[in-house]
Amino acid sequence: MLLPAIPDTGFDLTMSASVQSGSAVEYPRHPPGDLAIWIFILAELGVFALFFAAYAFARSHNVALFDEFQQHLDRRAALINTLALITGSYFVVRAVAAIRENQRDHCVRWLLAALSMGALFLVVKWGEYAHHFGQGITLSTNTFYMFYLSLTFFHFMHVILGMVILAAVAWKAQRGAYSAEQHTGVESGASYWHMVDLVWLILFPLVYVMH
Amino acid sequence: MQYTSQAVAKPYFMAAIALFVAQILFGLIIGLQYVWGDFLFPEIPFNVARMVHTNTLIVWLLFGFMGASYYLVPEEAETELFAPWLAILMFWVFLVAAGLTVAGYLLVPYATLAELTMNDLLPTMGREFLEQPTITKIGIVIVALAFLFNIGMTVLRGRKTVVNLVLLLGLLGLAVFFLFAFYVPDNLVLDKYYWWWVVHLWVEGVWELILGAILAFVLIKITGVDREIIEKWLYVIIAMTLITGIIGTGHHYYWIGTPVYWQWWGSIFSAMEPIPFFMMTVYAFNMVNRRRRNHPNKVATLWALGTAVMAFLGAGVWGFLHTLAPVNYYTHGTQITAAHGHMAFYGAYVMIVLTIISYAMPILRGRTAANSNKSQVLEMWSFWLMTVSMVFITLFLTGAGILQTYLQRVSDAPQGFMVVQEQISLFYWMRELAGVVFLIGLVLYIASFFVGSKDPEATVEVSG
Secondary structure (H helix, E strand, O other), X not given: OXXXXXXOOOOOOOOHHHHOOOOOOOOOOOOOXXXXXXXXXXXXXXXXXXXXXHHHHHHHXXXXXXXXXXXXXXXXXXXXXXXXXXXXXHHHHHHHHHHXXXXXXXXXXXXXXXXXXXXXXXXXXXXXXHHHHHOOOOOOOOHHHHHHHHHXXXXXXXXXXXXXXXXXXXXXXXXXXXXXXXXXXXXXXHHHHHHHHHHHHHHHHXXXXXX | OOOHHHHHHHHHHHHHHHHHHHHHHHHHHHHHHHHOOOOOOOOOOHHHHHHHHHHHHHHHHHHHHHHHHHHHHHHHHOOOOOXXXXXXXXXXXXXHHHHHHHHHHHHOOHHHHHHHOOHHHOOOOXXXXXXXXXXXXXXXXXXXXXXXXXXXXXXXXXXXXXXXHHHHHXXXXXXXXXXXXXXXOOOHHHHHHHHHHHHHHHHHHHHHHHHHHHHHHHHHHHHOOOHHHHHHHHHHHHHHHHHHHHHHHHHXXXXXXXXXXXXXXXXXXXXXXXXXXXHHHHHHHHHXXXXXXXXXXXXXXXHHHHHHHHHHHHHHHHHHOOOOHHHHHHHOOOHHHHHHHHHHHHHHHHHHXXXXXXXXXXXXXXXXXXXXXXXXXXXXXXXXXXXXXXXXXXXXXXXXXXXXXHHHHHOOXXXXXXXXXXXXXXXXXXXXXXXXXXXXXXXXXXXXXXXXXXXXXXXXXXXX
């Protein structure tokens, strides 16, 4: 442990307690995964929190404008994407559970399934962007679109980064780098992916739904 | 020294320190010119002295980075440097180019220098910090390419460590972004826009990777902590640096004619720029606390910890002070900027170069690990004198900046620039005084290379 342990908030992002049963290894361990990834996750959440706060601040000065243009967003696409990310999160949980049972092939397969959910998200999101750009909407159209495009694109980049991390973990798992005893990398990748999911779960209602 | 070719670092470090002295002397000159307007006029006008002050800073830091690379890359790669002769040749090319450029600044009017160097063929002169004649810029590119080739081949040939790869990525970025110094669009907005790609993406982007790599190397050496742990932190820090720093460029785009969204982007992302610096502080202290051996070079440890703290204060805290668009609306271009600039450059880049010099120089000069106690104690004095005086320079400039912002821009009856300058002159005097203390610290620093050099090497107390 490099730093004093992060206090247990009782909110276990990897759901490690619920998926491991009868495993020989001592669980649950807090935080799961590498502490460095948690520092990174906290920093990332900090950036998003600030972004959300800025959104709330800007919206409070422009409620009518935000409400009006929010109606132009494709909530159905966003809902599909929410389901894609949640499903992806479920898949990485299964990947962690699999490696805890020493089932490397299953672990890799679940990671690939999670990656496919990430890819689905990117495709749907790209469709939304194509629609907006087709209408000539840019960052300078108005404050709402500035926030919508910036926030979702910043998150979009994080989905890509999360996929890169999961792909690296899958590649290492394929090569037999992880086992029931040692799979910190899988837990770290899973934790990061949950962060990407969690941020979307705030972003979706905040930007698409709430008015 | 594990590899004989590491010795090429020595002239680079010596040139860096020599230019450091020049930088401080010219800093004192312009500091005095703030309150004594015609001091040394017309021989050395303020604009020329300032150009020398900022340009020598950048050049000596580049010498320091190159020296650091030549020292640590072979050791990390566990192989001799690819072409030591090329490193020595480039040292002389770079030194002569730097010397001629400074001489040009001082001896002829800037416009004449532009004519002499045929700036009209490819006009790149006249932009702050990038004032060098085009021919010097081309020289810098050649030196950078030869340097990258040399370092890159060494890395390719040897062990590939995270420290080396991060360093190489930083150096590559340094070279690539410098190319924007050759792009000078006629449109003033675009001109400024891309100018920041050199200035900002250097100091708040790729240079931080270089800083991170050098700090990691020194920490591995002096603490004996597992490389894997230090590398992991390095990854997290550079990822955070790039996420915040790249879009953080936006904090320069508030008022230059760029779209309004930069005010949001710049504010949000650059507000997070202190995070990687904070991580760096936590990690440096943590690694030293968890050290598995006591290294006899105590002063190098002091510099390493000092870098982590002062970089966070100077780059992180003092940067945050004026980075939010609504604040920057008032503070833009005041002495607040100067306060931030001084402590950030000192805390992050001057100190990291002095850290690696402090670690490597004793070994390059034939010691096994460290200088004598006497020499180290003197160097510690120089550390504290320079660091504390820099804190005061920063505080005085911050005081001047707050007053300036208020009197000139916020108060009900705003006053003119020069009227305000007159009123804050006391702060400038105090800053100059702190600058003199800094120079004393620098003199002691140089003296520490000669004092106690015949004494036996410092050893570690057994008590641990």
